[in-house]
Amino acid sequence: MRNIVNEKLKNKIKNMIINQGPIDLSMFMEICLHDNDFGYYSLNNQVVGGKGDFITAPEISQVFGELIALNLFDNFKNSKINKINLVELGPGKGTLMNDILSTFDKIKNNNISINSLLFEKSNHLKSLQEKNLLNHQCKWIKNINEIPNLPTYFIANEFFDALPINQAISKGGLWHERKIDLKDDNLFFSSGKKLSNQPKENPYPDGRILEERLETKNILKIILEIILKNEGSLLIIDYGQTNDKILNSNSIQSIKDHQVSSIFENLGTTDISSWVNFSDIIKSLPKNINIQGPITQREYLINLGIQERFEKLGKNKSSLIRRSLFADFERLVSNSYMGQAFKVMVLSSKKLSKFTGFN
Ligand code: SAH
Numbered sequence: 001m002r003n004i005v006n007e008k009l010k011n012k013i014k015n016m017i018i019n020q021g022p023i024d025l026s027m028f029m030e031i032c033l034h035d036n037d038f039g040y041y042s043l044n045n046q047v048v049g050g051k052g053d054f055i056t057a058p059e060i061s062q063v064f065g066e067l068i069a070l071n072l073f074d075n076f077k078n079s080k081i082n083k084i085n086l087v088e089l090g091p092g093k094g095t096l097m098n099d100i101l102s103t104f105d106k107i108k109n110n111n112i113s114i115n116s117l118l119f120e121k122s123n124h125l126k127s128l129q130e131k132n133l134l135n136h137q138c139k140w141i142k143n144i145n146e147i148p149n150l151p152t153y154f155i156a157n158e159f160f161d162a163l164p165i166n167q168a169i170s171k172g173g174l175w176h177e178r179k180i181d182l183k184d185d186n187l188f189f190s191s192g193k194k195l196s197n198q199p200k201e202n203p204y205p206d207g208r209i210l211e212e213r214l215e216t217k218n219i220l221k222i223i224l225e226i227i228l229k230n231e232g233s234l235l236i237i238d239y240g241q242t243n244d245k246i247l248n249s250n251s252i253q254s255i256k257d258h259q260v261s262s263i264f265e266n267l268g269t270t271d272i273s274s275w276v277n278f279s280d281i282i283k284s285l286p287k288n289i290n291i292q293g294p295i296t297q298r299e300y301l302i303n304l305g306i307q308e309r310f311e312k313l314g315k316n317k318s319s320l321i322r323r324s325l326f327a328d329f330e331r332l333v334s335n336s337y338m339g340q341a342f343k344v345m346v347l348s349s350k351k352l353s354k355f356t357g358f359n
Contacts, residue, residue: 006268008037009032011031013180013187017181022179022180022181022182023179024166026164033162038267039122040269041121041124042124043269054269057157065100069103069104069299077351084112084114084115086152087153087154088157089155089295093132096155097116098132098133115150116139123231149230150230150348153233154234155237158239160236160238160276161275169189171191172212178190178192188264191336207269211251211277216281227348228289231351234347235345236278236344236346239338239341240275242343254272255270278345292354292355295358301333303356303358307329
């Protein structure tokens with residue numbers, strides 16, 4: 001089944017290049033991830049989770065969602081807001097939203113009314129989310145603008161890394177578009193036209209790479225407008241760097257069966273993503289937005305009390321269960337797993353209280 005998908009998707013891309021010439025990386029990513037018939041997110045219900053290609057924090061442990069729920073709840077109270085839109089961007093299997101809403105339900109007399117909304121592009125994942133969120137009232141939106149006028153808290157865990165990006169490559173002192181081309185039936189990166197607006201970055205030596213995230217910018221713009229109009233925040237949790245030197249290089253990666261693979265292999269059955277550029281996001285923000293972080297996922301979860309929560313869960317449990325809990329804890333916070341590479345940042349309107357967990 002997988003090989004047929006790979007071949008069919010490759011043929012689609014090949015025909016496109018034959019007909020219209022080399023294509024942008026963003027177009028390539030869009031087709032590989034979202035093609036209606038053969039795209040990664042359209043087809044494969046095992047994309048996230050232990051048996052999938054990559055495992056995300058909510059799929060590791062419910063504690064992740066519980067801590068985020070308490071962090072949000074703290075902010076609702078401190079900001080004196082009790083009617084809220086809670087919007088998750090790219091909810092995968094719906095596990096994080098489920099853990100968050102279940103945690104709210106457990107808070108007695110919480111006195112908070114939540115309109116929970118899910119923004120999901122894949123129909124396939126949407127139906128999985130519907131099944132997993134049967135116990136809660138949720139709505140799905142196709143467009144971020146479809147949100148009622150209420151204070152709005154957005155959550156994006158491993159969402160921005162999945163959005164298509166473009167790249168430029170330096171050659172002979174100038175920056176050129178980086179394209180996907182075809183030769184002898186093989187896809188490869190080629191350099192296209194020189195950019196009409198040359199970036200300020202040093203183009204030497206040849207082969208340096210710059211990345212451009214148009215879709216991230218467009219979505220952020222809408223989110224910031226909503227937050228500024230109605231009050232609210234955006235919580236971003238994703239792998240990314242804040243060091244400019246590392247940023248100025250190729251951050252595109254493809255993961256299949258928990259292993260790094262080539263983006264030109266296993267088209268449609270392998271995940272393609274890129275590192276989130278937190279510095280760029282910060283540079284693009286209007287002045288009236290509060291920024292907290294980015295801090296590492298390790299710092300954030302430890303500040304929110306992950307250690308104490310896991311200790312409580314393990315109390316009076318068998319050594320087998322305690323070992324498994326400890327393994328989950330380590331995956332979330334250890335520097336060699338998610339703790340260091342994943343960063344957490346909150347953007348919020350000025351009237352909102354500051355989030356706890358950031359100092
Ligand atoms: N947040 C989830 C899943 C991350 S995978 C988790 O932590 O487990 C990325 C998710 O973003 C998937 O649900 C994918 O279908 C969705 N997605 C990717 N691009 C999207 C877009 N342009 N609009 C809406 N959802 C998108």
